[in-house]
Amino acid sequence: MQRMNRLTLIATPAVLGLLASGAASAAPADVSPQSGRLPADPSCTMVVDEENSKPGAPKFAIKGTEFTAGAGYSVIGIKQGGGGGPVSPQGTINFGDLEPGNYGVQTKEDGVVLCGHTPKPASKDWRYKQGYNLAFQRISRNCDAMPPGNLQNKHANWQAGYKDGVVDAKAKFCD
Incomplete structure (x- = not known):
């Protein structure tokens, strides 16, 4: 004998009224009021730091977006020690003058976000x-x-x- 579980929805006049008015939407509560869209996940990438690079000695930078604005961040993976600073009001991170290696960014609010390995510089010769x-x-x-x-x-x-x-x-x- 099979057992069947049933779920019964009770449509009371109050619930029907909320659905009809659009007050009970399917959107999560953390939708940005300014844009009306869900916040994106923080991300970061490694790029060549043209400002601090020298011929034969490239330096690299972390470019990050969608981090919690104003939060403090730490760059992880630096061989010489840590580094970091505040996230910009726009939620971006720009941290340069890094040696080749694997890096990530850590904030209390967003956790650890892996940025990857520094890109290999394009050989010009x-x-x-x-x-x-x-x-x-x-x-x-x-x-x-x-x-x-x-x-x-x-x-x-x-x-x-x-x-x-x-x-x-x-x-x-x-x-």
Whole structure:
């Protein structure tokens, strides 16, 4: 024999009146009165800190949004010790001059939010190496080799590498 549980809703005139007037909405109580929307979860990401970086020694920054405005925060994961400060009135965090590593932000109100690992800086010389290697290889086989027809469409670093590769290869292999 199966047992069945039943739930009975009693629709009293008072409940029906609230539903009809829209006073009993399905929206949670913590909807922002200014925007009429639910608050977003705090989040943060790691970006290159252009202001504090030097060639060959990049620094990184944490960019955070949707944190509790005015709360104090701590950056976690810093090898040299802690850091932090107040969250802006807009709920944003901007903390820079960080070494490479994994980081997070902690506030009493929002808990721990993981920001991730610092991004790897983009290598600006891979194109240079590619252009240099192609030119060096072509000139080492034939001192009169012409540059590729699409040279003007190549990235500036690639073009610079190609020109330097031609000069070095001609100095080594050609009269």
